[in-house]
Amino acid sequence: MKTRAAVMFQPGRLETRELELEEPAAGEVVVRMHAVGVCGTDLHSYKGEWDRPTPIVLGHEGAGIVEAAGASVETLREGDRVVLSWAPACGECGSCRRGRPAACGPLAAAIGRGTLLGGRTGISLAGETVYRGTATGALAERVVVDAGAAMPLGEAVPFEQAALLGCAALTGVGAVLNAARPQPGFSALVLGAGGVGQFVVQAARIAGATAVLAVDPVEARRAQALSLGATHACAPDDVREAVRELDPDGVDYAFDAVGAAATTRIALRWTRSGGTAVVVGLPAAGEKLELDPFEFSNREKTLTGTIYGSEDPAVALPRLLELVGSGELELAGLVGPSFRLEDADAAFRASLAGEPGRVLVIP
Numbered sequence: 001m002k003t004r005a006a007v008m009f010q011p012g013r014l015e016t017r018e019l020e021l022e023e024p025a026a027g028e029v030v031v032r033m034h035a036v037g038v039c040g041t042d043l044h045s046y047k048g049e050w051d052r053p054t055p056i057v058l059g060h061e062g063a064g065i066v067e068a069a070g071a072s073v074e075t076l077r078e079g080d081r082v083v084l085s086w087a088p089a090c091g092e093c094g095s096c097r098r099g100r101p102a103a104c105g106p107l108a109a110a111i112g113r114g115t116l117l118g119g120r121t122g123i124s125l126a127g128e129t130v131y132r133g134t135a136t137g138a139l140a141e142r143v144v145v146d147a148g149a150a151m152p153l154g155e156a157v158p159f160e161q162a163a164l165l166g167c168a169a170l171t172g173v174g175a176v177l178n179a180a181r182p183q184p185g186f187s188a189l190v191l192g193a194g195g196v197g198q199f200v201v202q203a204a205r206i207a208g209a210t211a212v213l214a215v216d217p218v219e220a221r222r223a224q225a226l227s228l229g230a231t232h233a234c235a236p237d238d239v240r241e242a243v244r245e246l247d248p249d250g251v252d253y254a255f256d257a258v259g260a261a262a263t264t265r266i267a268l269r270w271t272r273s274g275g276t277a278v279v280v281g282l283p284a285a286g287e288k289l290e291l292d293p294f295e296f297s298n299r300e301k302t303l304t305g306t307i308y309g310s311e312d313p314a315v316a317l318p319r320l321l322e323l324v325g326s327g328e329l330e331l332a333g334l335v336g337p338s339f340r341l342e343d344a345d346a347a348f349r350a351s352l353a354g355e356p357g358r359v360l361v362i363p
């Protein structure tokens with residue numbers, strides 16, 4: 001089987017190529033991709049901040065239609081609309097048994113190797129292995145994935161919006177509802193109002209926040225956060241003043257949707273004594289965090305983190321779809337500009353430039 005895909009031969013450039021795609025093995029499905037979001041994780045690889053094997057097909061946040069199913073697939077049929085999960089559970093390690101497939105050991109190893117969970121990639125170019133970003137490689141016309149990584153979407157949500165559910169929404173909403181679990185009436189600081197940050201803002205509103213301060217250098221992203229439930233917004237240079245105006249003691253919860261050491265320090269700094277800072281975004285490889293121990297011993301703060309919504313995505317997705325259906329979770333307004341597969345490189349550059357809304361590639 002052939003598929004066209006956006007291939008990264010070296011960091012900083014994507015090129016369209018026709019790849020050879022293995023037929024689905026037992027338990028796997030072929031998904032014809034209809035929309036793929038550009039995630040911060042893809043940008044780390046694109047910028048060369050993470051060591052990944054090349055050539056590689058990035059992309060792990062997408063939606064499409066099941067085109068064919070391998071033997072023994074009972075949960076999906078040809079024609080089913082699905083959202084991809086980048087964390088199919090091995091089902092056997094401690095993390096998987098605790099309902100945290102995103103923390104699965106074998107999955108982390110597969111992501112580092114650039115393969116699927118089972119160890120192969122199933123795609124090649126002129127006989128040479130092509131690797132898969134985030135154990136997925138969705139920036140392609142079609143992908144072959146484990147049936148467990150293709151989550152039923154139903155009919156209600158258009159593909160362009162559904163793509164966002166696959167990573168940004170699961171991550172941002174879960175950071176609030178599952179990792180932080182705040183009581184209504186709390187205040188929140190959200191650092192970074194990109195794809196994930198906008199879902200953190202919305203989830204804070206859904207969870208009953210009385211004040212949400214969104215921080216981003218891009219004015220259009222701040223405006224978008226204000227329209228989605230943030231009560232205040234400011235540029236990074238103005239955080240000190242903005243938090244003090246909100247509450248001189250600091251916020252109850254601070255969410256670092258950027259994930260750089262510098263932003264994590266800011267999140268912890270402006271969390272009130274006894275409050276909680278949550279690292280949501282992913283740092284560049286090798287980043288180190290310097291901490292003031294008094295933040296914990298004297299100020300009793302908690303610093304924690306979350307990956308992929310701190311829940312099994314297959315459990316979380318139906319709840320997100322309910323929130324979308326009831327109008328509580330906005331998707332349409334978060335869809336940014338879309339690019340053809342041939343223009344995937346331009347899509348990545350638009351995302352890096354701080355385009356408000358999720359940048360999409362339509363394969």
Ligand SMILES: [Zn+2]
Binds near residue numbers: 039041060061
């Ligand atoms: Zn992602």
Ligand SMILES: [Zn+2]
Binds near residue numbers: 089093094097101106
């Ligand atoms: Zn596992």
